[in-house]
Amino acid sequence: MTVVIDxxxxxxxxxxxxxxxxxxxAGMLLCGIDRKLVAKMxxxxxxxxxxxxxxxxKLCGKETIVPDAAEGIxxxxxxxxxxxALVVIQLFIPVFGFTxxxxxADIVVILYLLLIPAVSIILGGAASGSPYAxxxxxxxxxxxxxxxxPLVLVLLAVAKTVGxxxxxxxxxxxxxxxxxxxxxxxxxxxxxxxxxxxxxxLIIPGETGNHPFDAAEAETEICEGLLAEYSGAPLAxxxxxxxxxxxxxxxxxxxxxxxxxxxxxxxxxxxxxxxICAVLTALTISFVHAVTARLKIEQIFKYYWTVVTLLAxxxxxxxxxxx
Amino acid sequence: xxxxxxxxSYQHFPIYAIMVLFLGSFLIAVFGENRIARNILALLSxxxxxxxxxxxxxxxxxxxxxxxxxxxxxxxxxxxxxxxxLEVDALSLFFAxxxxxAVFVSGVYSIQYMNRDHNEKEYYTLYLLLCGGVMGxxxxxxxxxxxxxxxxxxxxxxxxxxFRNTARGAVEAAFKYLVVGCMGxxxxxxxxxxxxxxxxxxxxxxLAQLVPGDVNTATKVAFAxxxxxxxxxxxxxxxxxxxxxxxxxxxASISVIISGVLTKSGIYGIIRITYFLFQSMGLGTxxxxxxxxxxxxxxxxxxxxxxxxxxxxxLAFHSISQIGYVLTAVGLCTALGVSAGLYHxxxxxxxxxxxxxxxxxxxxxxxxxxxxxxxxLAKKMPHTTVLFLIGAFSIxxxxxxxxxxxxxxxxxxxxxxxxxxxxxxxxxxxxxxxxTSVLTLASFVKVSHSVFFGQLPPELENVREVSWGMxxxxxxxxxxxxxxGLFPGLVTGYLTEPAATAVFNVSQYIEAxxxxxSAAVQPEAGSFQYVGAWDPVSWLLVLCIxxxxxxxxxAAGKYGNFSRNRAARRExxxxxxxxxxxxxxxxxxxDDLFWGFKHNWRGYFNYMHRMHSGIxxxxxLWAVIDLALVMLFSLIVL
Numbered sequence: 001m002t003v004v005i006d007x008x009x010x011x012x013x014x015x016x017x018x019x020x021x022x023x024x025x026a027g028m029l030l031c032g033i034d035r036k037l038v039a040k041m042x043x044x045x046x047x048x049x050x051x052x053x054x055x056x057x058k059l060c061g062k063e064t065i066v067p068d069a070a071e072g073i074x075x076x077x078x079x080x081x082x083x084x085a086l087v088v089i090q091l092f093i094p095v096f097g098f099t100x101x102x103x104x105a106d107i108v109v110i111l112y113l114l115l116i117p118a119v120s121i122i123l124g125g126a127a128s129g130s131p132y133a134x135x136x137x138x139x140x141x142x143x144x145x146x147x148x149x150p151l152v153l154v155l156l157a158v159a160k161t162v163g164x165x166x167x168x169x170x171x172x173x174x175x176x177x178x179x180x181x182x183x184x185x186x187x188x189x190x191x192x193x194x195x196x197x198x199x200x201x202l203i204i205p206g207e208t209g210n211h212p213f214d215a216a217e218a219e220t221e222i223c224e225g226l227l228a229e230y231s232g233a234p235l236a237x238x239x240x241x242x243x244x245x246x247x248x249x250x251x252x253x254x255x256x257x258x259x260x261x262x263x264x265x266x267x268x269x270x271x272x273x274x275x276i277c278a279v280l281t282a283l284t285i286s287f288v289h290a291v292t293a294r295l296k297i298e299q300i301f302k303y304y305w306t307v308v309t310l311l312a313x314x315x316x317x318x319x320x321x322x323x
Numbered sequence: 324x325x326x327x328x329x330x331x332s333y334q335h336f337p338i339y340a341i342m343v344l345f346l347g348s349f350l351i352a353v354f355g356e357n358r359i360a361r362n363i364l365a366l367l368s369x370x371x372x373x374x375x376x377x378x379x380x381x382x383x384x385x386x387x388x389x390x391x392x393x394x395x396x397x398x399x400x401x402x403x404x405x406x407x408x409l410e411v412d413a414l415s416l417f418f419a420x421x422x423x424x425a426v427f428v429s430g431v432y433s434i435q436y437m438n439r440d441h442n443e444k445e446y447y448t449l450y451l452l453l454c455g456g457v458m459g460x461x462x463x464x465x466x467x468x469x470x471x472x473x474x475x476x477x478x479x480x481x482x483x484x485x486f487r488n489t490a491r492g493a494v495e496a497a498f499k500y501l502v503v504g505c506m507g508x509x510x511x512x513x514x515x516x517x518x519x520x521x522x523x524x525x526x527x528x529x530l531a532q533l534v535p536g537d538v539n540t541a542t543k544v545a546f547a548x549x550x551x552x553x554x555x556x557x558x559x560x561x562x563x564x565x566x567x568x569x570x571x572x573x574x575a576s577i578s579v580i581i582s583g584v585l586t587k588s589g590i591y592g593i594i595r596i597t598y599f600l601f602q603s604m605g606l607g608t609x610x611x612x613x614x615x616x617x618x619x620x621x622x623x624x625x626x627x628x629x630x631x632x633x634x635x636x637x638l639a640f641h642s643i644s645q646i647g648y649v650l651t652a653v654g655l656c657t658a659l660g661v662s663a664g665l666y667h668x669x670x671x672x673x674x675x676x677x678x679x680x681x682x683x684x685x686x687x688x689x690x691x692x693x694x695x696x697x698x699x700l701a702k703k704m705p706h707t708t709v710l711f712l713i714g715a716f717s718i719x720x721x722x723x724x725x726x727x728x729x730x731x732x733x734x735x736x737x738x739x740x741x742x743x744x745x746x747x748x749x750x751x752x753x754x755x756x757x758x759t760s761v762l763t764l765a766s767f768v769k770v771s772h773s774v775f776f777g778q779l780p781p782e783l784e785n786v787r788e789v790s791w792g793m794x795x796x797x798x799x800x801x802x803x804x805x806x807x808g809l810f811p812g813l814v815t816g817y818l819t820e821p822a823a824t825a826v827f828n829v830s831q832y833i834e835a836x837x838x839x840x841s842a843a844v845q846p847e848a849g850s851f852q853y854v855g856a857w858d859p860v861s862w863l864l865v866l867c868i869x870x871x872x873x874x875x876x877x878a879a880g881k882y883g884n885f886s887r888n889r890a891a892r893r894e895x896x897x898x899x900x901x902x903x904x905x906x907x908x909x910x911x912x913x914d915d916l917f918w919g920f921k922h923n924w925r926g927y928f929n930y931m932h933r934m935h936s937g938i939x940x941x942x943x944l945w946a947v948i949d950l951a952l953v954m955l956f957s958l959i960v961l
Contacts, residue, residue: 014868069778071701071708080877084869091865101865108734109857111757112722115764119721122768123712126776129699134916137772141765142919148761152754156738169742172735215919233877297919305923320747 013100017270018090026274027243028052033278034246034286041290052243056236064232069129078124079230079237085116086244093248093255094178096262096269106172107155110252111148114207117241118144124234125226136225139297140209140216146304147206153312154196154203158256160319161193174255181259188257196315197257202308204249204284206300208242211289215297246285250277333382337392337409337462340375340419343368344426344455348448355444362434365447369430372458373423376416383416384821389835391464391528399837404526410464412832413825417665417818418461418591421672424803425583426454432680432796433576435789436687440574446486453479453580457588464836466518467525469592470511473556477504480585483577484569496568499939503565506946507555511592514548517541518600528836531599531829538604543961546604547954549596550612551946557589559650560620561945563627563643564935570639571692575683578635582642582679583672590649590668594661598826604961612956613654614748618755620647625762627935629917630928634682634692634774638675641718641763645671648759651752652733655740658850662823663732666814670717670725670807677714677800681707684789684797685774694770699779703786708775710797715771717804719764723859725808730760731857732815769916809859 013019032049039046066072091100092110122140125133162180163170171177177187187193206213217224227238254276261276262269295303347368355361382388390411397406411419433450437443456476463469481504485497519525521541522533534542558566566586570578597609621644628640649671652664684707685700686692701708717724720731734753741749788794807814825832833840921928934941
C-alpha cells in the first residue's frame with residue numbers, strides 16, 4: 001500500500017509540482033512577463049502576458065515539416081529529451097524547505113544535467129542538416145563553454161562556504177545548502193558570496209541564450225540558427241524548453257543564494273519562488289535585453305571568461321579564506 | 324588426476340594468460356596462411372586470456388589474495404630473488420582485466436575490419452605479440468621483466484602503426500614512435516640498472532623492501548628515469564604528439580589497444596614505481612609531479628583536440644587528455660583519488676575503444692577520416708551513429724554514462740584534497756578538470772556534427788552500414804559503458820576499491836613474496852567517503868517517467884505527424900547562405916567550428932601550432948628536456 005502511495009506521490013512530483021504543470025505554467029508566465037516588460041521599457045505596448053501560451057498552442061496546431069536532408073528520428077526526438085531533462089533538473093532544485101526528490105543529485109550533477117538540454121537542442125539542430133543550424137550550433141557550444149567556467153567557480157564557492165560552516169569542509173548536496181540557509185539565513189547576506197551572486201545573475205541570460213548573449217539564435221542574421229528548420233509542434237516544445245530554462249536558472253539562483261526565506265507551506269513557497277523568479281527574470285533578462293545590443297560570439301566568450309570569471313573567482317578566494 | 328588438478332590450479336592462471344597470447348602469436352606465424360585457421364587461433368587465444376584473467380577475480384579481487392608465482396619454482400635463495408617471478412595483486416589484476424577485455428573486443432572487431440587488408444597473418448602475429456607484451460608487463464613481479472615486456476610491446480606497436488604502410492604518414496608516424504619509444508625504453512633500462520647496482524635485486528617486492536631504506540642521489544635519478552620511461556608509454560605530455568601520429572596511421576583495432584591498453588601499462592608502471600618502489604621519497608612531493616603533469620595533459624591535449632580536423636587524430640588527443648584525468652586522480656594520494664582514477668581508467672578503455680571502433684567503421688565504409696569531407700552519415704549508418712553517440716556522451720561525462728560517474732568522483736577527490744591539505748592548487752585542478760570536460764563535449768559535438776549529422780556530401784551517397792561483427796564489438800563496449808555508468812557501486816565495490824586498497828598496502832605486497840615488509844612506508848589511505856550524492860538508476864527512472872509523459876502528451880497532440888520537404892533541394896535552398904564564399908572557408912564544420920573560442924585564444928593556439936612541428940628531432944628534444952626537468956625536480960625537491 002505504501003509503495004503505491006509513494007509511487008503516486010512521485011508521479012505527482014513529476015507531473016504536477018515541481019514537475020511538468022508547474023514548469024509549464026510558471027515558465028510560460030515568466031516568458032510573458034519578460035516580453036511585456038521589455039516592451040514597456042522600449043515604450044511599446046507589447047503582447048499580453050498570456051501570449052506565450054497562445055503561441056504554444058498555435059504552433060502545436062501547425063503542420064510539422066522535416067527537411068529532406070534531416071535525420072528524422074533525432075530531429076523529432078531531441079526537443080522532447082531536452083524538455084524532459086529540464087523538468088528533471090527542476091525536481092532536484094529545492095523549493096526552500098521542500099525537496100521533491102532528495103539525496104539523488106548534488107551541484108556537480110546539476111552542472112552536468114544543465115548540459116543535457118543544450119546538447120539535445122544542438123543534436124536536433126545538427127540533425128536538420130541546415131548550414132544555419134551549423135553556425136548556430138557552433139555559437140551555442142561556445143556560449144556554453146563561456147558560461148561553464150564562471151558557473152563552476154560559483155558552485156565551488158558555495159560548496160566551500162556551506163561546507164566550512166557545517167564543519168565537513170565541503171558540501172555538494174543541494175539539500176545541505178538549503179538546510180544550512182534555513183538555519184543560518186540566506187547565503188547572499190555573506191560578504192564573500194556577493195560577487196558569486198552577481199556572477200550568477202550575469203550567467204543567467206547567457207545560459208538561457210537571451211539578449212545580448214543570443215548570438216546562437218540571432219534571428220536577423222542566421223534565422224534562429226539551430227531552430228532554422230523547426231516548425232510546428234517540435235518548435236513549440238523548444239520554445240517551451242526555453243521558457244522552462246529561465247525558470248530553472250532563476251530558481252537555482254534562489255536555491256543557492258536566497259534559501260531560508262520559505263514559510264514551510266508548500267503552496268505559499270511555490271508562489272514565493274515564482275515571485276522571486278519573476279523579479280530575477282525582470283532584473284537579469286528583461287532589463288538587460290532592453291538596454292543592450294547583441295554581442296558577437298567572441299565578445300561573449302571574452303566577457304564571461306574575464307569579467308564574470310573574475311567576480312566568481314574573487315568569491316571563491318574569499319570563501320577559501322573563510323570570510 | 325592430482326597432476327591435472329595441480330595444472331588447473333588458479334595459481335598458474337597468470338602465466339597461462341600471458342602464454343596463450345604469445346602462443347597464439349607464434350602459431351599464427353606458422354599456420355596463419357589459412358584464413359579460417361588464423362581467425363580461430365586469434366579468437367581462441369584472446370578468449371582464453373580473458374577467461375584466465377576473469378577466473379582470478381574471485382581469489383584476488385574479492386578474497387584479497389596475492390598470487391606469487393616463481394617460474395620453475397626458483398624461489399629466493401640466500402635472501403635474494405634470483406628467479407623470474409609473477410606477482411598478481413588486486414592492482415595488477417585490475418589492469419590485466421582491462422587488457423584482456425579490450426584485447427578480446429578488438430580481436431572480434433579485427434576479423435571483419437581487416438578483411439580488406441593484405442598480410443593479415445602478420446597483423447594477427449603482431450597483434451597478439453602486442454597484447455601478450457602488455458599482459459606480461461602488468462602481471463610481472465620483476466622490474467627487468469617489465470622492461471622486456473615494454474620492449475616487446477613497443478616494437479609490436481611500432482610495426483602495427485606502420486601496418487598500412489602505403490597510407491600517407493604511416494611510416495613517418497611509426498618512425499617517430501620508434502625514436503621516442505626507444506628513448507623511453509632506454510630510460511626504463513637505465514633506471515632498472517641503477518636500482519640493480521644499488522640493491523642487487525630486480526624483484527619488485529624486494530626492491531620495495533630495500534629501496535626506501537637507502538635513498539640517495541642514484542635512487543632519485545633512477546626514479547626520474549623510470550618515471551619518464553613509463554611516461555612515454557602512457558603518452559603523457561610532452562609525448563602526446565606521438566600518440567596523435569600513431570593513432571592517425573594505425574588501424575582502428577590497434578588504436579583501441581594503443582589507447583585503451585598500452586597507455587594503461589604506462590599508468591600502471593607509474594603507480595607501481597611511485598607507490599611501491601619509491602614510497603619513502605615523500606608521496607606528498609611526488610603528488611605534485613603527477614598532478615601537475617596530469618593536469619597539463621588534460622588541458623593541453625583537449626585544446627589540441629579542438630584544433631584537429633582528422634577524426635582519429637582528434638580521438639588520439641582526447642585519449643591523452645583522459646589519461647591526464649587518470650594520472651591526476653591517482654596522484655592525489657588519497658584512497659578516493661586512486662579509486663576514482665582507476666575507475667576512469669576502466670571507463671577510458673571502454674569509451675575510447677568504442678569511439679576508435681566507430682572511427683574505424685567510418686574509415687572502413689567511406690575511406691576517409693577527414694572531418695571536412697564527411698557529413699550526414701546518420702542516415703546511412705544509423706547503428707554506428709547511435710553507438711558513437713553513446714561513446715561521445717560517455718567521454719564528455721553526460722549522465723548517466725560512465726564518464727560522468729568517474730569524473731564526478733575525481734572532482735570530489737580533488738576538491739576534498741584541496742580542503743584537507745589547505746592547498747589552493749588542488750582547487751585549480753578541480754576547475755581545470757571541469758572545464759576540460761566541457762571542452763571535450765564541444766569537441767565531440769563537432770565530430771557528431773561533422774561526421775554523422777550535417778549535410779551528406781554527394782560522394783558518400785552509396786555508403787552502407789558496417790557488418791554485424793564490427794557492430795557487435797562496438798555494442799559490447801557501448802553496453803559496458805552503460806553498465807559501468809549506471810551501477811557505480813558495483814564497479815567501485817568489486818574493482819576499484821580493492822585495487823586502491825592494494826595500492827596503499829605495500830607491506831602486504833612485499834610479504835606475499837616472502838620478504839620482510841614491516842619497514843615499508845605505508846601511505847595514509849583515508850576513506851572512500853563521498854561528499855556528494857548521485858544515484859544514476861533513480862535519476863534514469865525519473866528521466867524515463869518524464870520522457871514518457873512528454874512523449875505521451877506529444878503523441879496525443881499528433882506530434883508524430885510530419886511531412887518531408889522533398890521539393891526544396893539543399894543546393895537551391897542554401898545557395899544564398901554561402902554567398903559565393905568558398906565552402907571550406909565557412910564555419911560549418913570541420914576544424915574551424917568553434918571559431919568564437921579559438922579566436923580569443925589565438926595566441927595560445929598559434930603557439931601550440933608552432934610547437935607541434937611534426938619533426939621528430941623536436942619531439943626527441945622534448946623528451947630530453949622532460950627527463951632533465953624531472954631529474955632536477957627529483958634531485959632538488961624529493
